[in-house]
Amino acid sequence: MQQLEAVIHDARTLGAGNSLPLSASEAEVARQMHICNACRYCEGFCAVFPAMTRRLEFNKADIHYIANLCHNCGACLHACQYAPPHEFAVNVPQATAKVRMQTYADYAWPPAFGKLYKRAGLTVALALGAGLALFLALAAQAAGSLFHAPLAGNFYAIFPHNTLALMFGLVFGFAVLALGVGVSRFWREVTPADFPNTAPAASMSEAAGNVLRLTYLDGGHGEGCSEADDKVTLLRRRFHHFTFYGFMLCFAATSVATLYHYLLGLHAPYALDSLPVLLGTAGGIGLMVGPAGLLWLNLRRHPLHGDGDQKAMDRGFIALLLLTSLSGLTLLGLRDTGAMAILLATHLGVVMALFLTLPYGKFAHGIYRSAALLKWAIEKRQPNKLKLGDD
Structure with a gap:
């Protein structure tokens, strides 16, 4: 019975996107979201940052959700003290754009x-x-x-x-x-x-x-x-x-x-x-x-x-x-x-x-x-x- 419950738990976890491996583009968005979550200077710009503050970790599902919230207006890029050429290289518009392209391909049918x-x-x-x-x-x-x-x-x-x-x-x-x-x-x-x-x-x-x-x-x-x-x-x-x-x-x-x-x-x-x-x-x-x-x-x-x-x-x-x-x-x-x-x-x-x-x-x-x-x-x-x- 315990084994069955463990299997059900794992299935639910995977279904929610919590343990699925991240692509390079997804991992980059997760990295930048952790930095932005510590800073929060851009919290009032758009829906991306308030949605971000409701999370401490960013799984695959969260990343695609946040990426598609981004409208690529560029405001956060030019307001960010960690934007390139800073070594943190935070560029949320570009990072989320790459994930959105993955969204279109991953969810396309056929x-x-x-x-x-x-x-x-x-x-x-x-x-x-x-x-x-x-x-x-x-x-x-x-x-x-x-x-x-x-x-x-x-x-x-x-x-x-x-x-x-x-x-x-x-x-x-x-x-x-x-x-x-x-x-x-x-x-x-x-x-x-x-x-x-x-x-x-x-x-x-x-x-x-x-x-x-x-x-x-x-x-x-x-x-x-x-x-x-x-x-x-x-x-x-x-x-x-x-x-x-x-x-x-x-x-x-x-x-x-x-x-x-x-x-x-x-x-x-x-x-x-x-x-x-x-x-x-x-x-x-x-x-x-x-x-x-x-x-x-x-x-x-x-x-x-x-x-x-x-x-x-x-x-x-x-x-x-x-x-x-x-x-x-x-x-x-x-x-x-x-x-x-x-x-x-x-x-x-x-x-x-x-x-x-x-x-x-x-x-x-x-x-x-x-x-x-x-x-x-x-x-x-x-x-x-x-x-x-x-x-």
């Missing part, structure tokens, strides 16, 4: 896709987009519809509605499933057995507000993030907002068009002043401004402000967003010309590539970070188990 995108994100993104666009163009050519007279913007004359609905339904369903499996595994592993099974409304509201406002991209002082040097700017926060809300407007345009088609019996093409077109145009502009700005910041970012190995992943996602918006707006402008079929194949191929790579690229950081912010919103309302004075 795992092989995550590892492939981690190694060559930009190449995979562009090759997949080009390959799918070529496939669709060849399919249109085989059907005799690649070269045509103007069709008054009728996409369904090129690809039937049911064909498009089936293709994108499968792709979207796969992306949702893969992201759901990944974040579910992440949540189970970063939450202890005694963690509340349901999130209080106040915690959910706080986490949602932090996600939608990008609260922790204000640097802890409301003035923004460090990019090329120690100067702060709100540009990253604003470009993120353009990107996120541009994406959501495009999604809203597709949703409204779906309701028009199935509920109201109104079929595409829609007029330029119709709600789906207006939403899609606004979203497309947002997805031009936001990703272009983020790419500009990414190219200028100081090497100490992040993980250089993530650049291919970051730029692959940005490239697909830019190509999606550019091809979509071009298609809208030229939909009543003989070039519509090739433009439609290009746009659809890029969009399919974007959705197929969502669970493995930079998009996933928003999902895992939202989960980490929800855990923090719940955790901060729980009694501090350390019971160290007023901590």
Whole structure:
């Protein structure tokens, strides 16, 4: 009986991530957290440091949780007396960025896709987009519809509605499933057995507000993030907002068009002043401004402000967003010309590539970070188990 209890205890310990061996990146975050826990100068900057103070040891689950709480604003790096070139070499933004990349690969489903995108994100993104666009163009050519007279913007004359609905339904369903499996595994592993099974409304509201406002991209002082040097700017926060809300407007345009088609019996093409077109145009502009700005910041970012190995992943996602918006707006402008079929194949191929790579690229950081912010919103309302004075 005692042996059985010992086995159960060991299984629970391993399941909570308490005794799993740490990778080099994880061990580096743990080392820096011990130093930061002794200093606590940066405690008011963001959620990372209050979460840190509730722990004396940092196991694998804690490290991935804290890494995904970090928004890489750079405030703590430039405030730290132990930052490089000090021998302690404390650089929390860079250390946690490396662990986040491991998070995306470790929790990806299927795992092989995550590892492939981690190694060559930009190449995979562009090759997949080009390959799918070529496939669709060849399919249109085989059907005799690649070269045509103007069709008054009728996409369904090129690809039937049911064909498009089936293709994108499968792709979207796969992306949702893969992201759901990944974040579910992440949540189970970063939450202890005694963690509340349901999130209080106040915690959910706080986490949602932090996600939608990008609260922790204000640097802890409301003035923004460090990019090329120690100067702060709100540009990253604003470009993120353009990107996120541009994406959501495009999604809203597709949703409204779906309701028009199935509920109201109104079929595409829609007029330029119709709600789906207006939403899609606004979203497309947002997805031009936001990703272009983020790419500009990414190219200028100081090497100490992040993980250089993530650049291919970051730029692959940005490239697909830019190509999606550019091809979509071009298609809208030229939909009543003989070039519509090739433009439609290009746009659809890029969009399919974007959705197929969502669970493995930079998009996933928003999902895992939202989960980490929800855990923090719940955790901060729980009694501090350390019971160290007023901590």
